Amino acid sequence: xxxxxxxxxxxxxxxxxxxxxxxxxxxxxxxxxxxxxxxxxxxxxxxxxxxxxxxxxxxxxxxxxxxxxxxxxxxxxxxxxxxxxxxxxxxxxxxxxxxxxxxxxxxxxxxxxxxxxxxxxxxxxxxxxxxxxxxxxxxxxxxxxxxxxxxxxxxxxxxxxxxxxxxxxxxxxxxxxxxxxxxxxxxxxxxxxxxxxxxxxxxxxxxxxxxxxxxxxxxxxxxxxxxxxxxxxxxxxxxxxxxxxxxxxxxxxx
Amino acid sequence: xxxxxxxxxxxxxxxxxxxxxxxxxxxxxxxxxxxxxxxxxxxxxxxxxxxxxxxxxxxxxxxxxxxxxxxxxxxxxxxxxxxxxxxxxxxxxxxxxxxxxxxxxxxxxxxxxxxxxxxxxxxxxxxxxxxxxxxxxxxxxxxxxxxxxxxxxxxxxxxxxxxxxxxxxxxxxxxxxxxxxxxxxxxxxxxxxxxxxxxxxxxxxxxxxxxxxxxxxxxxxxxxxxxxxxxxxxxxxxxxxxxxxxxxxxxxxxxxxxxxxxxxxxxxxxxxxxxxxxxxxxxxxxxxxxxxxxxxxxxxxxxxxxxxxxxxxxxxxxxxxxxxxxxxxxxxxxxxxxxxxxxxxxxxxxxxxxxxxxxxxxxxxxxxxxxxxxxxxxxxxxxxxxxxxxxxxxxxxxxxxxxxxxxxxxxxxxxxxxxxxxxxxxxxxxxxxxxxxxxxxxxxxxxxxxxxxxxxxxxxxxxxxxxxxxxxxxxxxxxxxx
Numbered sequence: 027x028x029x030x031x032x033x034x035x036x037x038x039x040x041x042x043x044x045x046x047x048x049x050x051x052x053x054x055x056x057x058x059x060x061x062x063x064x065x066x067x068x069x070x071x072x073x074x075x076x077x078x079x080x081x082x083x084x085x086x087x088x089x090x091x092x093x094x095x096x097x098x099x100x101x102x103x104x105x106x107x108x109x110x111x112x113x114x115x116x117x118x119x120x121x122x123x124x125x126x127x128x129x130x131x132x133x134x135x136x137x138x139x140x141x142x143x144x145x146x147x148x149x150x151x152x153x154x155x156x157x158x159x160x161x162x163x164x165x166x167x168x169x170x171x172x173x174x175x176x177x178x179x180x181x182x183x184x185x186x187x188x189x190x191x192x193x194x195x196x197x198x199x200x201x202x203x204x205x206x207x208x209x210x211x212x213x214x215x216x217x218x219x220x221x222x223x224x225x226x227x228x229x230x231x232x233x234x235x236x237x238x239x240x241x242x243x244x245x246x247x248x249x250x251x252x253x254x255x256x257x258x259x260x261x262x263x264x265x266x267x268x269x270x271x272x273x274x275x276x277x278x279x280x
Numbered sequence: 281x282x283x284x285x286x287x288x289x290x291x292x293x294x295x296x297x298x299x300x301x302x303x304x305x306x307x308x309x310x311x312x313x314x315x316x317x318x319x320x321x322x323x324x325x326x327x328x329x330x331x332x333x334x335x336x337x338x339x340x341x342x343x344x345x346x347x348x349x350x351x352x353x354x355x356x357x358x359x360x361x362x363x364x365x366x367x368x369x370x371x372x373x374x375x376x377x378x379x380x381x382x383x384x385x386x387x388x389x390x391x392x393x394x395x396x397x398x399x400x401x402x403x404x405x406x407x408x409x410x411x412x413x414x415x416x417x418x419x420x421x422x423x424x425x426x427x428x429x430x431x432x433x434x435x436x437x438x439x440x441x442x443x444x445x446x447x448x449x450x451x452x453x454x455x456x457x458x459x460x461x462x463x464x465x466x467x468x469x470x471x472x473x474x475x476x477x478x479x480x481x482x483x484x485x486x487x488x489x490x491x492x493x494x495x496x497x498x499x500x501x502x503x504x505x506x507x508x509x510x511x512x513x514x515x516x517x518x519x520x521x522x523x524x525x526x527x528x529x530x531x532x533x534x535x536x537x538x539x540x541x542x543x544x545x546x547x548x549x550x551x552x553x554x555x556x557x558x559x560x561x562x563x564x565x566x567x568x569x570x571x572x573x574x575x576x577x578x579x580x581x582x583x584x585x586x587x588x589x590x591x592x593x594x595x596x597x598x599x600x601x602x603x604x605x606x607x608x609x610x611x612x613x614x615x616x617x618x619x620x621x622x623x624x625x626x627x628x629x630x631x632x633x634x635x636x637x638x639x640x641x642x643x644x645x646x647x648x649x650x651x652x653x654x655x656x657x658x659x660x661x662x663x664x665x666x667x668x669x670x671x672x673x674x675x676x677x678x679x680x681x682x683x684x685x686x687x688x689x690x691x692x693x694x695x696x697x698x699x700x701x702x703x704x705x706x707x708x709x710x711x712x713x714x715x716x717x718x719x720x721x722x723x724x725x726x727x728x729x730x731x732x733x734x735x736x737x738x739x740x741x742x743x744x745x746x747x748x749x750x751x752x753x754x755x756x757x758x759x760x761x762x
Contacts, residue, residue, distance in 0.1 A: 118732025
């Protein structure tokens with residue numbers, strides 16, 4: 027589904043991602059872990075199409091298409107979803123209005139008729155139950171005055187509504203208490219299907235107690251320096267990032 | 281019999297289009313220039329009572345002593361008043377046989393606004409076929425109003441049928457001496473609307489100039505006069521929600537509202553005159569004087585305006601709060617894009633005790649446009665416990681546009697409370713990317729964010745107006761960023 031080869035990305039002349047490779051297939055959940063400043067959020071932004079970064083080298087294909095040929099909104103309509111680390115506020119625009127616009131843009135792109143008000147409300151009720159959010163939340167303006175937890179739950183709710191093929195969750199767990207964390211994780215698990223994939227970007231192992239990944243990658247200084255199964259996350263939790271750093275250094279030497 | 285009727289109908293409608301229309305133009309157009317003769321010509325054409333002609337001439341003589349004001353934050357080449365045509369009815373507009381002949385760009389805009397086909401035809405000036413019976417729509421509407429004693433007609437008709445009311449109220453809120461453009465309008469106004477709500481009547485319909493404009497084709501110098509008698513209520517909507525390509529450059533209108541004791545008038549307008557092209561060529565100069573007076577106790581007037589069109593907008597819908605406990609409100613969204621300029625705001629003059637006013641102004645500027653809020657809040661010595669709250673927000677799209685705020689406060693007594701809040705913000709990259717990432721394209725994202733920003737004002741508009749205003753905001757701002 028997603029294939030990243032030798033990706034090199036910089037901002038203002040400073041290299042952030044330095045030759046990164048990643049393969050994600052349908053039905054898989056990948057966790058990308060790494061210390062602050064290792065390039066995790068940059069990777070997510072580049073896949074979603076944020077223009078502030080310069081792609082110096084490498085390629086990304088999504089569903090066999092060159093992703094750099096696609097505008098950010100096209101990527102979204104083709105099923106790429108980014109759960110933001112810092113969701114922005116859009117005053118005066120209700121979540122319902124925002125999502126209805128988004129869904130109908132996508133349907134238009136796919137050559138489908140727009141969803142009627144009744145259909146939309148039905149879908150919204152269904153998904154609200156699924157991801158366990160308060161029914162009043164959708165009448166409020168997008169993220170305006172939301173608590174940290176509400177913002178992240180709102181991201182998961184939007185993900186449920188938009189039914190992406192590839193969801194990238196950028197530090198969705200940061201700043202959440204344990205209850206909110208469970209709600210977010212449950213949402214992700216319920217949305218998991220054999221034909222979609224999820225990339226979970228996280229700093230802590232904690233989230234991975236609830237979302238069980240098929241693969242864990244350690245991102246350090248712009249490169250994936252170690253990949254493994256879910257047990258790698260636990261090992262990291264116990265031994266810290268320094269352990270991987272040392273180990274890879276030894277690897278390189280030997 | 282039916283066949284014969286159809287034949288007559290065809291002949292009448294057909295001939296009206298083929299011949300009558302052009303003859304009309306030749307007959308009803310004054311030569312360019314402005315002299316006392318022009319004014320006598322206009323007055324005679326309209327078969328006006330003597331007092332009306334006297335009023336016009338007085339205004340004209342005064343106008344000649346005035347100079348065009350220059351204090352607004354706008355910039356335009358001098359207007360050659362002697363080159364303008366001051367009377368032309370029906371206004372010179374192309375007529376088409378079918379929509380296929382109409383400018384495709386105009387049709388595209390109609391499409392985006394979601395205007396029904398028949399309405400599109402009327403707006404574009406296509407000869408509407410007999411199937412659509414606009415006459416009956418108009419008369420049902422008139423019948424309902426008549427049952428409640430409400431008068432709603434063109435200014436010309438009112439001059440013929442209700443001269444005493446016109447004489448009593450015209451020029452009482454905006455006298456001909458008020459300002460340069462008001463004097464000009466008073467001298468040469470062609471037509472307009474008149475609404476009168478009798479004592480204790482709650483007007484059963486939202487009065488909309490939509491019906492009347494199509495019938496009368498009013499020109500560039502309109503006058504609107506609304507009188508709400510004691511304890512009455514009316515919601516009045518003015519303006520065209522579709523783009524009008526006006527050949528004439530200057531639009532100088534006057535609106536006067538009088539609300540007596542316990543009466544309430546809600547005035548909403550969506551202004552979308554031709555703004556000129558992207559280089560700033562063409563477009564309407566919209567220099568309008570709008571003022572209302574809360575004459576009696578507990579009277580209430582509110583202005584709600586959405587300004588998206590015109591090359592230059594220069595207007596300050598104002599209120600005189602004369603009656604004790606009277607209330608004034610001003611809600612405004614002014615959008616400028618490309619090279620448009622807007623200098624708009626309000627004046628709240630508190631004369632009575634315990635008078636209250638609220639000002640919410642949302643300016644949105646894109647492209648290379650300039651958007652200014654100019655407002656005056658004045659409380660006189662007798663206006664004890666007067667209360668005002670003003671909030672002026674500016675939203676900038678891009679970095680080549682300007683937003684300015686000129687608030688004037690003049691507080692004349694110690695018990696008044698006047699508050700002013702102002703903010704300036706920009707649409708952030710983060711907000712735009714957030715929308716893009718959800719599959720909403722750039723135009724859609726700007727439309728969504730801007731509508732959210734203006735929601736507080738849009739929510740004050742009557743329902744069907746609000747929907748169209750929202751669409752209009754998005755369309756007006758196309759190509760405003762990047």
